[in-house]
Amino acid sequence: MAETDRLTGSTEWIDLEFVERERTPREIIEKGIRHHLAGLSLSNTVVLLEELGVERSRTAIHNWVQKADLQPAGGKSPDRVAVDQKAIRINNEQYWLYAAVDPETNRILHSQLFPTYTIPIGREFLAELAEKHDVEDALFLVDDANDLKGALRRENLRFHVEIHGFRNAVERVFREIQRRTSSFSNCFSHVDPPTAETWLQAHAVWWNYAY
Numbered sequence: 001m002a003e004t005d006r007l008t009g010s011t012e013w014i015d016l017e018f019v020e021r022e023r024t025p026r027e028i029i030e031k032g033i034r035h036h037l038a039g040l041s042l043s044n045t046v047v048l049l050e051e052l053g054v055e056r057s058r059t060a061i062h063n064w065v066q067k068a069d070l071q072p073a074g075g076k077s078p079d080r081v082a083v084d085q086k087a088i089r090i091n092n093e094q095y096w097l098y099a100a101v102d103p104e105t106n107r108i109l110h111s112q113l114f115p116t117y118t119i120p121i122g123r124e125f126l127a128e129l130a131e132k133h134d135v136e137d138a139l140f141l142v143d144d145a146n147d148l149k150g151a152l153r154r155e156n157l158r159f160h161v162e163i164h165g166f167r168n169a170v171e172r173v174f175r176e177i178q179r180r181t182s183s184f185s186n187c188f189s190h191v192d193p194p195t196a197e198t199w200l201q202a203h204a205v206w207w208n209y210a211y
Contacts, residue, residue: 014068028054032061033068037206066195070202074132076109078102081129082141082170083148085117086177090196097177097200098125103141103169108204109133113197122151130155141167176207 014030028049036045042058049056085098098121099111110129114121129135140159142148152159177200 014070024054024056024060028052028056029064032056033064033202034206036061036065037203038210065202066198068202069198070205072108072110072132072201072204072208076102076107077134078104078109078138080104080141080166081109081135081138082167083125084143084167084170084174085114085145085148086174088113088177088196088200090191090193095193095196096121097174098122099170099173099204100125100129101170101173103166106169106172107208108173109135111200111204113193113200115193117145117147119147119150119154122147123154126151126155126157141165141170143167173207177203 014033031052032045032049035048036042040048042061045061046056046058049061080103082101082103083099085096088095088097093115096114096117097111098114098117100109101107102109110125110132112125112128114125135157138158140148140152140157141162142152142159143163144161149159149161
């Protein structure tokens with residue numbers, strides 16, 4: 001996707017109920033959130049808004065994303081689900097981002113941040129996924145990670161070990177996250193894990209509408 005395409009499009013997916021408490025016009029907040037999630041760093045988003053005649057700080061734009069509380073929508077019934085986990089650094093500590101993607105649409109079904117990866121953690125992630133979507137009859141596509149295979153077995157869910165093919169959908173998601181977190185020097189700094197997860201959830205919502 002061209003970079004210009006990433007920065008355009010509908011903003012109907014941004015719920016701005018919190019705007020009533022903001023002094024910034026709704027369209028400016030929408031533009032700031034969309035451009036930041038699509039690829040601009042906070043500093044470059046500040047410059048963009050300044051070019052539109054609006055001066056707002058990096059902190060203000062960060063807070064807009066947090067207050068919008070964006071999360072991927074539920075209610076899907078995918079035939080296949082690609083699942084994986086990826087290391088994410090928050091300050092000087094390592095966390096693990098679990099993600100489930102519908103390979104037919106490339107849309108993120110669910111993502112969640114955990115302090116480690118284990119079979120119980122994998123089961124917790126799958127339980128959260130099942131609360132949001134109808135995945136009981138889906139075929140799960142995984143790599144050879146023991147935590148996810150063990151979790152799927154214990155949840156009595158069908159799975160297939162696949163290194164490439166349809167499972168590439170979740171790898172594309174992780175590559176995009178790595179591209180975006182390069183704006184943060186590959187690390188979320190000066191934030192707590194819930195704040196980082198809110199950003200990751202918001203980015204997932206942008207991804208689903210951009211792709």
